[in-house]
Amino acid sequence: MKKRFFQKQSIGFVPLASARDWAIVAVIVAGVLGVRELVLLFSLMDREDLRITLIGACFGMLPSVLMCLPVHGVVDGLSRDALRSFLGSMKFIRLVERNGTRFYTQNTPSWMRWDSNRVAIKPLPDGQLGVTMPFYCYWTLTRRR
Numbered sequence: 001m002k003k004r005f006f007q008k009q010s011i012g013f014v015p016l017a018s019a020r021d022w023a024i025v026a027v028i029v030a031g032v033l034g035v036r037e038l039v040l041l042f043s044l045m046d047r048e049d050l051r052i053t054l055i056g057a058c059f060g061m062l063p064s065v066l067m068c069l070p071v072h073g074v075v076d077g078l079s080r081d082a083l084r085s086f087l088g089s090m091k092f093i094r095l096v097e098r099n100g101t102r103f104y105t106q107n108t109p110s111w112m113r114w115d116s117n118r119v120a121i122k123p124l125p126d127g128q129l130g131v132t133m134p135f136y137c138y139w140t141l142t143r144r145r
Contacts, residue, residue: 005079012070017116032057067136068116077127
């Protein structure tokens, strides 16, 4: 089996990285509640059916939140090109560099971007790169042959 260039060290437990991410989730939940009330006003649909739909919508949102859990790891200096190629294949573009850390985000409209969906790359003193990526990127990386 081929050795992976990204060596996972840990998985974080903070799925929503910023106040903006929390606001997006709050708007989604409030939107689902609002739509439920509108449907109740203008429909003959049963309240129990709408309650089940609301619960299903909230549970349906959970996988997208959990797939953005941060995975921390390292990439050796020789695998920089492999990392760059992987980020390109996942449609990540360079966003900004702050305090020596480069941030990459997916090439989508800004209103669709989650802060917890960023990849952060920081050079380490030993020549390796410290990388933090969302869990779905790590999951995709481990599935490639």
